[in-house]
Amino acid sequence: MIAVENQAPVSENAIPKDASGGFVVPESNAFGQSFRDYESSVRLSIVENCYRLNHINQTYDFVKKTREEYAKLNKAEMSIWEAIELLDSFVDESDPDIDEPQIQHLLQSAEAIRKDYPNEDWLHLTALIHDLGKVLFHSKFGSLPQWAVTGDTYPVGCAYDESIVYHKYFKENPDYNNPAYNTKLGIYSEGCGLDNVLMTWGHDDYMYMVAKANGTTLPSAALFTIRYHSFYPMHTAGAYQYLMNEEDRKNLKWLQTFNKYDLYSKSSVHIDVEKVKPYYESLIKKVLLPRKAQMVILEVGRHTALRERIRL
Ligand SMILES: [Fe+2]
Numbered sequence: 429m430i431a432v433e434n435q436a437p438v439s440e441n442a443i444p445k446d447a448s449g450g451f452v453v454p455e456s457n458a459f460g461q462s463f464r465d466y467e468s469s470v471r472l473s474i475v476e477n478c479y480r481l482n483h484i485n486q487t488y489d490f491v492k493k494t495r496e497e498y499a500k501l502n503k504a505e506m507s508i509w510e511a512i513e514l515l516d517s518f519v520d521e522s523d524p525d526i527d528e529p530q531i532q533h534l535l536q537s538a539e540a541i542r543k544d545y546p547n548e549d550w551l552h553l554t555a556l557i558h559d560l561g562k563v564l565f566h567s568k569f570g571s572l573p574q575w576a577v578t579g580d581t582y583p584v585g586c587a588y589d590e591s592i593v594y595h596k597y598f599k600e601n602p603d604y605n606n607p608a609y610n611t612k613l614g615i616y617s618e619g620c621g622l623d624n625v626l627m628t629w630g631h632d633d634y635m636y637m638v639a640k641a642n643g644t645t646l647p648s649a650a651l652f653t654i655r656y657h658s659f660y661p662m663h664t665a666g667a668y669q670y671l672m673n674e675e676d677r678k679n680l681k682w683l684q685t686f687n688k689y690d691l692y693s694k695s696s697v698h699i700d701v702e703k704v705k706p707y708y709e710s711l712i713k714k715v716l717l718p719r720k721a722q723m724v725i726l727e728v729g730r731h732t733a734l735r736e737r738i739r740l
């Protein structure tokens with residue numbers, strides 16, 4: 429086992445494998461079309477409008493201010509299952525492949541990855557919680573619009589890569605013509621590492637922040653996967669490599685493995701929630717917050733107020 433201080437172990441022989449070795453990749457999504465098909469999806473106009481608003485409004489200033497506001501973690505407190513249930517009424521408008529409630533997507537991803545990687549329980553839990561940041565839609569978390577919660581993510585503060593979907597709408601973003609932000613590196617330096625890069629605001633970064641603040645023991649690959657799973661220009665198109673460092677490249681392999689399950693599990697297979705719940709509840713206890721002391725510090729410390737946290 430590879431021991432990472434305060435983190436769940438990743439098995440040494442657990443090498444991310446090609447999905448063809450286990451998971452059966454379906455050829456079409458729940459609508460009988462290719463996945464991420466932005467040209468013939470029946471929900472095309474909704475999806476396109478969501479991206480138009482995203483590309484116009486996700487300026488560097490908007491991201492910086494919003495991230496600072498949500499970093500206070502002062503919106504609500506709930507358990508993992510309460511958050512999962514809260515998501516049940518939302519449909520992701522940016523996604524051309526799914527119009528089902530989120531709980532089924534979370535469980536389909538987690539169960540598919542569990543089948544192929546039975547010993548990597550951290551990966552099962554990563555799949556279960558990867559989209560929980562979508563609670564940002566809820567009034568308790570500020571009722572953010574779709575363009576500030578879902579959709580592909582990308583860096584702000586440097587040029588928008590051509591691979592970003594619906595790139596044409598960036599022309600209406602004020603940063604597009606700002607010389608400080610519209611060069612290849614913009615405000616960043618070569619190999620600075622994604623941790624130093626400001627990404628468009630959405631559910632990925634938010635869930636990463638919540639997990640970190642709650643003292644999770646999930647390994648670095650899990651946190652990377654949660655934080656960048658919508659960063660399609662990087663993990664699928666291969667863009668922005670010049671901003672990455674060695675650790676990013678190492679974690680990317682796990683993210684790419686995870687992505688196949690995140691994407692292709694969007695099908696009509698229905699998971700019996702009550703049947704699988706005990707397994708995931710045991711994982712939540714084991715991996716998410718094993719240090720009770722941390723909880724006490726959060727409760728009596730000066731930041732106590734109300735802090736989004738994941739309860740045991
Ligand atoms: Fe997501």
Ligand SMILES: [Fe+2]
Nearest residue numbers: 533558559690
């Ligand atoms: Fe997802």
